[in-house]
Amino acid sequence: MTTPRPSAANAAIVEPAPAKLNLALHVRRRRDDGYHDLETLFVFCRDGDTITLADAPTDRLVVTGPFAAALDASDAAAWPADNLVTRAADAFRRAFGIDACYAITLEKNLPVASGIGGGSADAAATLRALARCHAVALDDPRLHAVAAGLGADVPACLLGRTAFGTGKGDALVALDAFAGTPVLLVNPGVAVSTAAVFAGWDGHDRGPLDPADPLAGRNDLEPPARVLAPVIDTVIARLAAQPGATLARMSGSGATCFALFETPAQASAAAAAITAAHPDWWQLATTLV
Structure with a gap:
């Protein structure tokens, strides 16, 4: 039919x-x-x-x-x-x-x-x-x-x-949360295999995620992704050091990382600062929906 x-x-x-x-x-x-x-x-x-x-x-x-x-x-x-x-x-x-x-x-x-x-x-x-x-x-x-x-x-x-x-x-x-939050995405130009990252997970259950408090959570795939792409450490450190950043973390299996900001102006300023230091890194300053 x-x-x-x-x-x-x-x-x-x-x-x-x-x-x-x-x-x-x-x-x-x-x-x-x-x-x-x-x-x-x-x-x-x-x-x-x-x-x-x-x-x-x-x-x-x-x-x-x-x-x-x-x-x-x-x-x-x-x-x-x-x-x-x-x-x-x-x-x-x-x-x-x-x-x-x-x-x-x-x-x-x-x-x-x-x-x-x-x-x-x-x-x-x-x-x-x-x-x-x-x-x-x-x-x-x-x-x-x-x-x-x-x-x-x-x-x-x-x-x-x-x-x-x-x-x-x-x-x-x-859930109704985070809409309108400014965010900056940064990728250092490294493609990371999802299968390889999961294969590198150490198998340890470190406990549940509280959906009401995700900022207190973690990304369990960050450690194995960092082994495959050590530059992820640098990306997260750069993001965390930007004024107004409230959270800097890797997304999914990487290698893209992100930072949440208090204001769009802070996200834009962070984008400009990171571009000046790493012009070859891809980035996107946007907001969450």
């Missing part, structure tokens, strides 16, 4: 894919399915990648933006099976019995393999765009099931708001 398409389906749909941060990430144990039981607080930035979706006679994915080359798909009229955007579109069509083709443009503004959910956010934005195209409610359980099948972070990115995550990170409780 094919889901009816709304009358506006021929219009291009633009969907943001905001950067994801883990304000804290506690690893509790390794599961039998290969994943880890986590407790984490997800937050999302105002800025990130962008997905544009339109009807097309054949499937086509084009990747643009400053990090397009990292995906080896710039200006390619192809549908790579190993890309999370195309996997999301294929899984959506199977789940909802849809026979249609799409032209998708991914504007890749976020560095890849950087701990800020770039691929997961892109997949989630693709699902939201397709849901809009086919008048599927965002709280449809089938949509959440598709997201969960694509990766542990995709359900949180589909929700796109502050949430406490447990299990693999896909059991979510939405």
Whole structure:
């Protein structure tokens, strides 16, 4: 059965894919399915990648933006099976019995393999765009099931708001917190393998995360990530030393780090100071939503 398409389906749909941060990430144990039981607080930035979706006679994915080359798909009229955007579109069509083709443009503004959910956010934005195209409610359980099948972070990115995550990170409780908080993201230009970081976790359960007090938490993946990329130490130290910084920590499995600030002016000043010292580091000054 094919889901009816709304009358506006021929219009291009633009969907943001905001950067994801883990304000804290506690690893509790390794599961039998290969994943880890986590407790984490997800937050999302105002800025990130962008997905544009339109009807097309054949499937086509084009990747643009400053990090397009990292995906080896710039200006390619192809549908790579190993890309999370195309996997999301294929899984959506199977789940909802849809026979249609799409032209998708991914504007890749976020560095890849950087701990800020770039691929997961892109997949989630693709699902939201397709849901809009086919008048599927965002709280449809089938949509959440598709997201969960694509990766542990995709359900949180589909929700796109502050949430406490447990299990693999896909059991979510939405929270009202941190909206409008200024934040500075910094990546030293190092891609870190998520699998390698988790493999380096020492297996020690250091206790639960209190979602009401994430600033007192920690990121249990920081120590193994620092072994793989020692420059993370320098990034966090630089961020923590900036005036007005209230928290400096690594996000996810790294190597992107972040600092929360009291005011946007302080975040902008920190960005300028870090650029002066490390002009080759990527950074993004934004706010949480």
